Amino acid sequence: MPKKKVKKVVLAYSGGLDTSVILKWLEDTYNCEVVTFTADIGQGEELEPARTKAEKMGVKEIYIDDLTDEFVSDFVYPMFRANAIYEGEYLLGTSIARPLIAKRLVEIARETGADAIAHGATGKGNDQVRFELGAYALEPEIKIIAPWREWDLNSREKLINYAEQNNIPIDYKKGNASPYSMDANLLHISYEGEILEDPWAAPEESMWRWTKSPERAPDIPTLIELEYKKGDIIAIDGKSLSPAQVLTALNVIGGENGIGRLDIVENRYVGMKARGCYETPGGTIMLKAHRAIESLTLDREVAHFKDELMPKYAALIYNGYWWSPERLLIQNMIDDSQENVNGKVRLKLYKGNVDVVGRASDSDTLFSPALATFEDDEGAYNQADAEGFIKLNALRLRVAKNRGEI
16 A cells, blocks of 8 residues: 655665665655665765666656765865764764765755655664754655665565566676675775674675785885865875865775774664774874874863863764754864864874874964973973972862871
8 A cells, every 4th residue: 555645755876776676665655756866975886877777767857966075075074173983983984974965865855846755774773863863954844764664675585576576677696695784985984794793703804995904005104294274184295185085095095004994893873782894094094193283283171172072073973963053063163173273294104003203383383392392491481380380289189188088
């Protein structure tokens, strides 16, 4: 029986097995027109086959958008100004892409007069939450269809059978299943499923696509110089680059040097723990370098306050609250802190390691050689002044000791 009347749905469409089945299922279940939306956010795949498949399935309105520049400049770069990292390790490569996809789904729905959007995220994961929180924040009355929460096609075998029964054109043959569930964009690749569902099992070397193993990385270090303006990288080794070009270049350099692999068990927002492996070579370099330039140019208490805000900020992104007022509030504070984060950082990349070997800012450094030197500072700092500072800060400790609390 047809579901509640929906005239037109915008589907986040990759052209793969899942979303091709969803396209047909939407038409059959809701008796509606489907608009497909395929985004290029640097995942490195040819997207025209998605157009061809959609056309074969009778789709009349097909959107294939290159969002790579917007993804890096408006989502990745702001996140890295915050030095965001989730649960101490994860650089949020999947999380940060979802608000952009949600935004574009809503925009296309408005452009085409669609009254619903649909996605292929499962009912077990975080992505359903991220997509839908973003969509509701931008279009409160939008209808969202999540097939994985409605249908009974809950296995790969059932999806394949459905595709074959309905003559759905997919590049898939039985026995050739991809061993991992993967997500990719210009910031990262993620891997889940198969042997990774056992937290004790080591990932296979053949799984990794962007990075060499540290053991196979060059025996000679690679030195690079990054230039910052207001907290963002604008050049590598003196060559000006766009944000997307920066991340592309750092992915290549980092991958060649065995940088950016991660294997973690994370706490999903929906409740369960999940094991995932990630490759984020460019992002790993960016995090280390950004903290280095901030160490030179940020006031101590501003830097510490940013560090206190960061876990909350990272959790907001991980859990899907990019468009929330609290994330926007924190972002405004972070962006304001970056006004003087200008200068250069020199890095040594070697067998999986990123080492800072130099940092400089001609215009905004707060580092004073005269104050920091162990040699004669010629009166720049009176060491005797430290005594009063220490006694003032020790006062409460002395009072507590005299009362027997310590």
